[in-house]
Amino acid sequence: MSRRVLAAVLAAVMLVGCQEEAPQPAAKSGTGELRTDLEPLVKRFPTLATATGARWMSGTFGRADIPGPSTYWIDAVVVLEASEVERLVSAHAPTATGEQPDVVEELNEQLPHGPFLTGDALDAALQHEDWRVDSYLARESGELVLVAMGT
Structure with a gap:
């Protein structure tokens, strides 16, 4: 095979390889429904039993092109009584780190x-x-x- 033919074949292979789309990263998907019911949250996170309100969304996490078991996500803003907020602070000593949910x-x-x-x-x-949880009080x-992932 001549060098020109070999170079042309290699260029064609590289061009085809460059045209393939990079795999999409895993992402959260869901219905987009903003929920306010507490029971599903308390069932998954019993520590929230004294919550007085919530606004939350949920769905699955992954890539549509890869089948397999689902990982679920829940993002929630939960309203707590002042006494529960102080109990959490006293018991678990969270600190202000500048992190955002x-x-x-x-x-x-x-x-x-x-x-x-x-x-x-x-x-x-x-x-x-x-359920693995990242929490921000x-x-x-x-x-x-709550930013939670579970199976």
């Missing part, structure tokens, strides 16, 4: 103003069964933001 875009307008208190102990206190407003 990474929730689905549709829930961003529902987020309380910070600063948010966060910490591994607070996250661990809210986790239940197969807005002490002044008495709202807890």
